[in-house]
Amino acid sequence: MTETLTLAKAINAALADSLSGDDRVLLMGEDIGKLGGVFRVTDGLQDTFGPQRVIDAPLAESAIIGTAIGMSYRGFRVVAEIQFDGFIYPAFDQIVAQVAKLRYRSQGRVTMPLTIRVPFGGAIGSVEHHSESPESYFAHTAGLRVVTASTPQEAYSTLRAAIQSDDPVLFFEPKSKYYTKGEVDRTIVRDLETANIVASGRDVTIAAYGPTVETALRAAIAAADEGIEIEVIDLRSISPLDVDTVVESVRRTGRLIVAHEAPNESSVSSELVASVAERAFQHLEAAPERVTGYDTPYPPSAVEHDYLPSIDRLLDAVDRTLGRRNSRTGLDYSSVTTVGAAR
Amino acid sequence: MSITVPAPDPALAVGLDVPLTVLDLDGTRLPNELLDPHLTDIDESALTNLYVDMVRVRRLDTEAFALTRQGHLVLWPPLLGQEAAQVGPARALGEQDWVFGSYREHGFALLRGADMSEFARIWKAYAHSGWDPQEIRMAPSQIIIGAQTLHGVGYAMAAKMDGSDDVALTTFGDGATSEGDVSEALVWASTFQAPVVFLCQNNQYAISEPVALQSGVPLALRPTGFGIPSMRVDGNDVLAMHAAARIAFDRARSGGGPTFIEAVTYRRGPHTTTDDPKRYRDRAEEEAWIAKDPLDRVERALERMGANMEAVRAEAKIRADQLAKEFRAACEHAEPPLADAIFDQVYAQPTRRLERQRLEHQAFVNSIEATA
Ligand SMILES: Cc1ncc(C[n+]2csc(CCOP(=O)(O)OP(=O)(O)O)c2C)c(N)n1
Numbered sequence A: 001m002t003e004t005l006t007l008a009k010a011i012n013a014a015l016a017d018s019l020s021g022d023d024r025v026l027l028m029g030e031d032i033g034k035l036g037g038v039f040r041v042t043d044g045l046q047d048t049f050g051p052q053r054v055i056d057a058p059l060a061e062s063a064i065i066g067t068a069i070g071m072s073y074r075g076f077r078v079v080a081e082i083q084f085d086g087f088i089y090p091a092f093d094q095i096v097a098q099v100a101k102l103r104y105r106s107q108g109r110v111t112m113p114l115t116i117r118v119p120f121g122g123a124i125g126s127v128e129h130h131s132e133s134p135e136s137y138f139a140h141t142a143g144l145r146v147v148t149a150s151t152p153q154e155a156y157s158t159l160r161a162a163i164q165s166d167d168p169v170l171f172f173e174p175k176s177k178y179y180t181k182g183e184v185d186r187t188i189v190r191d192l193e194t195a196n197i198v199a200s201g202r203d204v205t206i207a208a209y210g211p212t213v214e215t216a217l218r219a220a221i222a223a224a225d226e227g228i229e230i231e232v233i234d235l236r237s238i239s240p241l242d243v244d245t246v247v248e249s250v251r252r253t254g255r256l257i258v259a260h261e262a263p264n265e266s267s268v269s270s271e272l273v274a275s276v277a278e279r280a281f282q283h284l285e286a287a288p289e290r291v292t293g294y295d296t297p298y299p300p301s302a303v304e305h306d307y308l309p310s311i312d313r314l315l316d317a318v319d320r321t322l323g324r325r326n327s328r329t330g331l332d333y334s335s336v337t338t339v340g341a342a343r
Numbered sequence B: 001m002s003i004t005v006p007a008p009d010p011a012l013a014v015g016l017d018v019p020l021t022v023l024d025l026d027g028t029r030l031p032n033e034l035l036d037p038h039l040t041d042i043d044e045s046a047l048t049n050l051y052v053d054m055v056r057v058r059r060l061d062t063e064a065f066a067l068t069r070q071g072h073l074v075l076w077p078p079l080l081g082q083e084a085a086q087v088g089p090a091r092a093l094g095e096q097d098w099v100f101g102s103y104r105e106h107g108f109a110l111l112r113g114a115d116m117s118e119f120a121r122i123w124k125a126y127a128h129s130g131w132d133p134q135e136i137r138m139a140p141s142q143i144i145i146g147a148q149t150l151h152g153v154g155y156a157m158a159a160k161m162d163g164s165d166d167v168a169l170t171t172f173g174d175g176a177t178s179e180g181d182v183s184e185a186l187v188w189a190s191t192f193q194a195p196v197v198f199l200c201q202n203n204q205y206a207i208s209e210p211v212a213l214q215s216g217v218p219l220a221l222r223p224t225g226f227g228i229p230s231m232r233v234d235g236n237d238v239l240a241m242h243a244a245a246r247i248a249f250d251r252a253r254s255g256g257g258p259t260f261i262e263a264v265t266y267r268r269g270p271h272t273t274t275d276d277p278k279r280y281r282d283r284a285e286e287e288a289w290i291a292k293d294p295l296d297r298v299e300r301a302l303e304r305m306g307a308n309m310e311a312v313r314a315e316a317k318i319r320a321d322q323l324a325k326e327f328r329a330a331c332e333h334a335e336p337p338l339a340d341a342i343f344d345q346v347y348a349q350p351t352r353r354l355e356r357q358r359l360e361h362q363a364f365v366n367s368i369e370a371t372a
Helices: A007-021 A045-049 A061-073 A089-099 A135-139 A152-164 A211-224 A243-253 A268-283 A301-307 A311-322 B044-069 B083-090 B106-112 B116-123 B147-161 B180-191 B219-226 B238-253 B283-290 B294-305 B309-333 B339-343 B352-371
Strands: A002-006 A025-029 A054-056 A077-081 A115-120 A145-148 A169-174 A181-185 A196-199 A204-208 A230-234 A237-239 A256-263 A289-293 B098-100 B168-173 B196-202 B230-234 B259-264
Touching (some): A002 A007, A002 A152, A025 A061, A045 A054, A061 A077, A061 B147, A115 A152, A135 A145, A135 A169, A152 A169, A204 A243, A211 A256, A211 A311, A243 A256, A243 A268, A256 A268, A256 A311, A268 A289, A289 A311, B044 B106, B044 B294, B083 B168, B083 B294, B098 B147, B106 B116, B147 B196, B180 B196, B196 B219, B196 B238, B219 B230, B238 B294, B294 B309
Parallel strands (some): A025 A054, A025 A077, A077 A115, A204 A230, A256 A289, B098 B168, B230 B259
Antiparallel strands (some): A002 A181, A145 A237, A196 A230
């Protein structure tokens, strides 16, 4: 049975189902109780489950994660909320030096089944420190799983899996999509490692995650008008990356574009392009393209739309990889195509 | 306009001027209103046991130090001088309680029951953790200064949620009190009235930096600002430390919330085996602290109680030598981990990516071996 929920409500449902399914699950974060979270994602949960299981935390990010570690030693499965992407840095040490390594350091004798929820990304017109995409810092750290979601169904299924996992998981929630609606089937719990092909096509592969999945799908629709078939992959898991699925796709399309909001340098796209080059170099018909944020701090949101990957920037990259004339600007990319024939 | 800062509640900050002591340097038993009620069962035999524990801890330390100099261990942070500050509280812990300490807590590890052959592996750089945390109820040793205090508070909160009367002890140095995590831990402990005991072993130095650089007030004063009662205790007096810890554990167990203990002690050796304390402190200071040796004091106290010291010393020596022998053998016979273990236990559910790297590594090693 499915129901129509916003992405925020889907997360709320996943939290509620996790809390009622396992009494060792508890939530901790700033303003998550009475207020129901600054995005109302945890709305009503404290009323239902009580202040012992939905804990309003003092304003101390390192402590939110550090005390959750202590609770894990005693078998609790804490879902910690970091209020905004830009506020995760005070907790960085506890996440990368403690949570990530405790299993390894103890040779498997200590388990950290912690889930860390982080609203991330821009396009909400907010002030600074509220629109960042810090996922690469964590993807670089062994021992952590880093996942995202692009739809209400994905959000529900991924969060359920994250909370059930004995590995620590950072769950990056696309805050610009909190209020988009979709069908949710509560029986679906997914694995934390497999990418999902959300549109198939034979000309170009676009790999995206979180908020850029929808942008990529819109680009695919626009391109279809011009007879170009785009395959869109929702990576879902940022770490580990499901390179296999992307490689398979690139073998069919010969072209890869990666889209994300985070800055370009040392990012998920850096990793994905490198991995695909290692494993499918001979299948590439053109140099891979990356449509990402720029290597600047997140800009004032008045100009964020110039910074964020847009449909037009994606289509421009599509034209470049295909070595064709840009249908809007008229720019001819046939000379910049490095490998393979222009169509 | 002036702001008046209220004086700390004297009931919450005990012993700020003179640390609480019950054993004088000459072994005289000093009366102490606060601590005495918690020492009524400490007779000659109980004090002998604490003495033997301290001798064993010291022997482990000197043996490990020598083993490092001989190249069997890669590093050792010595605890010489801090035996009482560890043995007193360790012997006040209940079996179910947990310890979250730093890297210098060899006394706690030994008395919690760490297997010496596993313990040796940490300081041989064969393993990150030298015991099974769940088995001896002590978290892996912690090198990130102060991080473990939050883990102790979280554990205590969880113990309270479970309705148990287990407590957590978290121990750290004087330098650690400057770290943000320790302040956050104090906030949380106070807010949630967590059954946690903070044990600050103020051994006067953070590597080369004297405690005065960390704090302009006695460290025991800090927690009072968080509403956490605090005791400043002579950390070289095993009985005072034992009693203070009992008070703190009793408070925690009976729902009284967190307590802070500052153990005023001295690290007599270097910070680690790579350090040169002559660069930052003088001989006179070191000698002044040798006069406050935690073991000598107990010997004198036992003499005053009429114990047969020759027999006590002989017994302690046998036990300590036995431990040293066991530890040396563990160091000499330890086998390094297999290279393949690099890939183990990174995840509860191994990732395809990592399994692939494991196979690539194996293939590479095999290819080298095939050509060798
Ligand atoms: C976060 C962090 N910063 C710096 C260090 C390097 N370091 C190791 S021990 C130490 C001094 C710690 O002093 P203290 O807390 O007083 O403990 P003690 O060594 O005296 O037991 C420092 C600075 C570290 N391990 N962790």
